Amino acid sequence: MSETKLFVSDVDLWYGDFQALKKINLDIKSNEITAFIGPSGCGKSTMLKCLNRMNDLVEDCRIEGHMLLDGQDIYDPGYDVNLLRKRVGMVFQNPNPFPMSIYDNIAYGPRTHGIKNKNDLNEIVERSLKGAAIWEEVKDKLHQRATEVSGGQQQRICIARALAVEPEVLLMDEPTSALDPISTLKIEELVQDLKKDYTIVMVTHNMQQAARVSDKTAFFLTGEVIEMDSTERMFSNPRDKRTEDYITGRFG
Numbered sequence: 210m211s212e213t214k215l216f217v218s219d220v221d222l223w224y225g226d227f228q229a230l231k232k233i234n235l236d237i238k239s240n241e242i243t244a245f246i247g248p249s250g251c252g253k254s255t256m257l258k259c260l261n262r263m264n265d266l267v268e269d270c271r272i273e274g275h276m277l278l279d280g281q282d283i284y285d286p287g288y289d290v291n292l293l294r295k296r297v298g299m300v301f302q303n304p305n306p307f308p309m310s311i312y313d314n315i316a317y318g319p320r321t322h323g324i325k326n327k328n329d330l331n332e333i334v335e336r337s338l339k340g341a342a343i344w345e346e347v348k349d350k351l352h353q354r355a356t357e358v359s360g361g362q363q364q365r366i367c368i369a370r371a372l373a374v375e376p377e378v379l380l381m382d383e384p385t386s387a388l389d390p391i392s393t394l395k396i397e398e399l400v401q402d403l404k405k406d407y408t409i410v411m412v413t414h415n416m417q418q419a420a421r422v423s424d425k426t427a428f429f430l431t432g433e434v435i436e437m438d439s440t441e442r443m444f445s446n447p448r449d450k451r452t453e454d455y456i457t458g459r460f461g
């Protein structure tokens with residue numbers, strides 16, 4: 210049995226008067242890929258962003274309940290949010306490299322954490338790009354702008370940028386929705402490879418993708434988690450009629 214990495218208990222979230230998450234409970238295991246699926250607007254991204262406190266930046270957002278990382282409540286007033294964001298990295302839907310060189314994109318995070326030595330940075334850049342399975346494609350153009358490579362390559366550079374600060378958890382919000390099928394497959398293979406070193410939580414609209422890559426799946430509907438189970442069981446024998454209707458394409 211894997212250990213629990215993130216534990217979410219009875220989380221409610223409001224944007225102003227609108228309740229976007231209702232009594233969410235999740236047990237996210239170390240070195241597994243957990244997929245969040247469900248129709249548009251049901252709270253998947255909101256839940257994902259809570260896990261590294263991205264919603265702190267949203268005015269009028271109120272959260273109740275508990276979210277534990279390795280048993281510690283990340284919403285405790287004394288919790289160091291910068292450290293949290295280092296431990297819990299994020300990759301977004303649209304590749305968003307910074308408008309600077311590939312090298313500087315990867316070195317950015319380590320530099321902000323005080324690493325200045327050129328050899329150390331070189332080593333981090335190479336290790337991170339290798340970790341994101343893009344080293345071979347970019348090793349001869351590290352000083353080219355990161356925005357000038359293909360979308361699929363940009364997304365792997367963004368994954369490398371996330372890996373550069375040595376996170377423990379990677380949050381991925383529809384990481385392939387802007388990519389072509391070949392780039393999508395590359396990212397899926399990469400994600401499966403990364404789970405030996407990281408805990409991965411991924412929002413996806415693509416049910417085949419959830420079925421292909423994830424170990425566990427949580428099905429969200431109008432702000433609730435209807436069920437969370439092993440992906441195999443969820444797709445072969447869902448417990449709830451609403452899950453079955455969604456995965457068989459009857460709604461959503």
Ligand SMILES: Nc1ncnc2c1ncn2[C@@H]1O[C@H](COP(=O)(O)OP(=O)(O)OP(=O)(O)O)[C@@H](O)[C@H]1O
Pocket residue numbers: 224227229247248249250251252253254255256267414
């Ligand atoms: N900053 C915000 N302020 C107010 N309402 C918001 C905000 N962000 C999201 N919402 C609302 O909260 C609900 C959940 O949104 P969320 O983005 O989490 O859904 P989702 O399941 O990720 O959707 P999608 O699959 O379309 O990305 C939606 O009704 C959305 O309109």
